[in-house]
Structure formats: C-alpha cells, structure tokens
Amino acid sequence: MLRKLRDDRRVSRERLGFAAGVSASYITHLESGAREHPTKQVIEALITFLDRVEPLAEAERRHLFDLAGLHDDTFPSVEELRDGISDDMRDSLVVHEPNPAAYVDTRWNVLVCNDSYAAAYPGLVEDVSILRWFFGNELSKRVMVEWEREASLTVDWLRGLIGQSGDTTWAGDLLEELGEYREFREMWTAGGTTYGRAEPRMLLRDSDSGSEYALDVRLYRVDYGRHPGHVQFFLGIRN
CATH class of the missing domain: 3.30.450.180 (Beta-Lactamase)
Incomplete structure (x- = not known):
C-alpha cells in the first residue's frame, strides 16, 4: 500500500524517509513487510508528507493506520x-x-x-x-x-x-x-x-x-x- 501511494506520487524512498524522519532502508522494510507495526508517529509523518504531494483519500489514510496494526485485535465469533x-x-x-x-x-x-x-x-x-x-x-x-x-x-x-x-x-x-x-x-x-x-x-x-x-x-x-x-x-x- 505504501509503495503504491509513493509510486503514484513519484516520490523516492530517500525523499519520503527524509521527510518522515526515518531512513530509506526503513521505508524498504515497511514496503516488504519486514516492519509490520510502525508507530503511530511514523504513520502520521508518512501521511503528512504524501498528503502534501497529493491528497490521500480518506479510505487510503485509514487503511494505512489499519495495516500498521493500530487497532483492536479481538473479535468475537x-x-x-x-x-x-x-x-x-x-x-x-x-x-x-x-x-x-x-x-x-x-x-x-x-x-x-x-x-x-x-x-x-x-x-x-x-x-x-x-x-x-x-x-x-x-x-x-x-x-x-x-x-x-x-x-x-x-x-x-x-x-x-x-x-x-x-x-x-x-x-x-x-x-x-x-x-x-x-x-x-x-x-x-x-x-x-x-x-x-x-x-x-x-x-x-x-x-x-x-x-x-x-x-x-x-x-x-x-x-x-x-x-x-x-x-x-x-x-x-x-x-
């Protein structure tokens, strides 16, 4: 999801990482699934920069938070x-x-x-x-x-x-x-x-x-x- 949003805006990993205060390698790890649960602060920083380049849809914004695991995991049968x-x-x-x-x-x-x-x-x-x-x-x-x-x-x-x-x-x-x-x-x-x-x-x-x-x-x-x-x-x- 993150890679799609970045590619749609023609933003490099280096540029996105610098703007969000993380390394380009960390962005690579996120996109490959090696970092499954980034913090809320990281997600907010990524969204802020991507949104500045081209506004995200509300569903895209919410989906990023969900994929980061920032939700309640329990669900009854x-x-x-x-x-x-x-x-x-x-x-x-x-x-x-x-x-x-x-x-x-x-x-x-x-x-x-x-x-x-x-x-x-x-x-x-x-x-x-x-x-x-x-x-x-x-x-x-x-x-x-x-x-x-x-x-x-x-x-x-x-x-x-x-x-x-x-x-x-x-x-x-x-x-x-x-x-x-x-x-x-x-x-x-x-x-x-x-x-x-x-x-x-x-x-x-x-x-x-x-x-x-x-x-x-x-x-x-x-x-x-x-x-x-x-x-x-x-x-x-x-x-």
Whole structure:
C-alpha cells in the first residue's frame, strides 16, 4: 500500500524517509513487510508528507493506520455475538416490518433478522456471510438488480476490513474460499478499498413477482454492552 501511494506520487524512498524522519532502508522494510507495526508517529509523518504531494483519500489514510496494526485485535465469533442479542433487540426487528431489518456483525455476518430481510435476500440467512452469498449463491444475482456494483462494494469493504483486523486467520480462510470464484478474483484484483456506502439507494427484485423496488439503506452501530463496536443494525426503508 505504501509503495503504491509513493509510486503514484513519484516520490523516492530517500525523499519520503527524509521527510518522515526515518531512513530509506526503513521505508524498504515497511514496503516488504519486514516492519509490520510502525508507530503511530511514523504513520502520521508518512501521511503528512504524501498528503502534501497529493491528497490521500480518506479510505487510503485509514487503511494505512489499519495495516500498521493500530487497532483492536479481538473479535468475537458469530455464536458469541448471537448469544448476546437480547429479547428487546429481537423484538425491535418485528417493529420495522415490512422493512427489512437485521443485526449483522462488522464482518457482515447475519446474526438475526426479521422475515422481510430474509425474503429480500433469499439464502443469505443460511449462508450467514454476505460475501459468501454474493459469490456462492445464484439467488443473489436474481434479487440484486445492480449485482456487480453491490458485489464490488463488498469486496472493497473486505479489503479495508482485513486491514483493520490483527487476527487475519479468518480472512485467509475466507479469501481461499472466495478465490474459487472468477468474479471475486477479478474484483479483488481491481484493488479498491472502502469503509461504507457512498449513497444509500439499493435496487432489488422481488424473488416471487420479479418486480423491482428500491431500499434506502441505513446502518447504525449498536451500543452493545457485551461486545461493543462489533454489531450493526441494518434497516432498509422501502421506497
């Protein structure tokens, strides 16, 4: 990532190292992976100089911090997160009918959802992972009107998520599984990174009638006492 940003700006290792207060050999070690966890001060110095040459995108800036390991490494399992979903949280899903609503973790595994969510995304509850559903379940192409756009967004999101995660065993296993699909490999090779939707509109097709409709997608981080910061509330408001 650092080499790409440096090459895009035609900045040498020597120039970048001097500006950031480190040696050119240290930059080489960072780019080769020999220095996995630089300090926050070093990352800030690198970003400051690169940003001065040509502004970094917010996703690029955040991705550098994530890759440096400046994050919380722990992540509970799907089962642990599901066990912590209270009855009140489950009841809130029913209140939002007929709008699709669900609790998902920040790795986009479905924890619990209402009937409208299960109907809008057939097979997703069984697949658990939205990434597995996109590339391994043909039903996703049947109901996602802009399948390629939405699938590419999830792949870009996965790249950013892997940077956040200190324990990448889960990511290696998932990448090995998804790598069996040509479309995933092509989208992964494109190299994009994102941390959210640029706009909320999502187009779907009713699996029974075939009619198209739009959802205004909202995503809220849940103040979840047992595992704070790992659960999100998904709400799709039908238009």
